Amino acid sequence: MMIDIEIREILEADIAFHSKxxxxxxxxxxxxxFLLKQNGPLSIKETMSFLDLSYRGFYILMRRMIEKGHVYVKADDSDGRVKRLVLAESIMDCS
Known part of the structure; x- marks a missing residue:
């Protein structure tokens, strides 16, 4: 039996677990x-703010996820200097 739980609840539980x-x-x-599925594309800076990782650790993780085809990076539509992290459609379609 699959439990229907919101992504928000999972992330909040993780924050509470980390606090405790x-x-x-x-x-x-x-x-x-989870963050990209819930919020859509996020800037690299926004994504990093949710994680407890160093700058270097984040970029190593991001590169690994790009290589596996889970995410990709695209320039922001309104500000080309901003890079957005986007969840791959193959992952987005998983429910």
């Missing part, structure tokens, strides 16, 4: 996928 125990129970890759 000092560690996350959701892998950073999954957190990025």
């Amino acid at each position: 125990f000092g560690m996350n129970f959701i892998r950073p890759e999954a957190k990025i996928m």
Whole structure:
């Protein structure tokens, strides 16, 4: 039996767990996928603000996710200097 739970509830539970125990129970890759599924494309800066990773750690993780085809980066429509992280359609269609 599948439990219907909102992405928001999962992310809030992870924050509460981190506050109580000092560690996350959701892998950073999954957190990025949840955030992009819920919010749509986010800037690199916005995405980084949700994660407890160093700048270098984030870019290593992002590169790995791009190589696996989970996400891709595109220039922002209104400001080409801003790069947006986008969830791949193959992942977006998974329910």
